Amino acid sequence: MAKIDAVMGWKKLDLGCVIRQPGSSRTFKTGDWRSQRPVVDRDKCIKCGLCWVYCPDLAMVPAEEGYYKVNLDYCKGCGICAKECPKDAITMVLEED
Ligand code: SF4
Ligand code: SF4
Secondary structure, three states: OOOOOOOOOHHHOOOOOOOOOOOOHHHOOOOOOOOEEEEEOOOOOOOOOHHHHHOOOOOEEEOHHHOEEEOOOOOOOOOHHHHHOOOOOEEEEEOOO
16 A cells, blocks of 8 residues: 655645735736637727727737737637627637637
């Protein structure tokens, strides 16, 4: 029978749900578990900014000439921006495409 050499006590576990450094959320790039990503068709885009307003992660950001682009470091691929775009200018594509 295998012998257990050591049992870690709860006092040695890292604290969970603790922000040790205020204002550090930008360092946590949370888009790596995305399965789909939004692609903006600028030929259809009217620069209304609704994708930016509705994105729950502020991952749709202003770009040059009044357009909007996706910050894939934080985009979760939820598709809300594509659903809310009034011109169907955003298409969700599989990550591997
Ligand atoms: S919601 Fe659609 S039309 Fe409006 S800025 Fe975003 S991509 Fe362009
Ligand atoms: S797919 Fe979701 S998280 Fe990504 S840009 Fe659109 S609304 Fe934001």
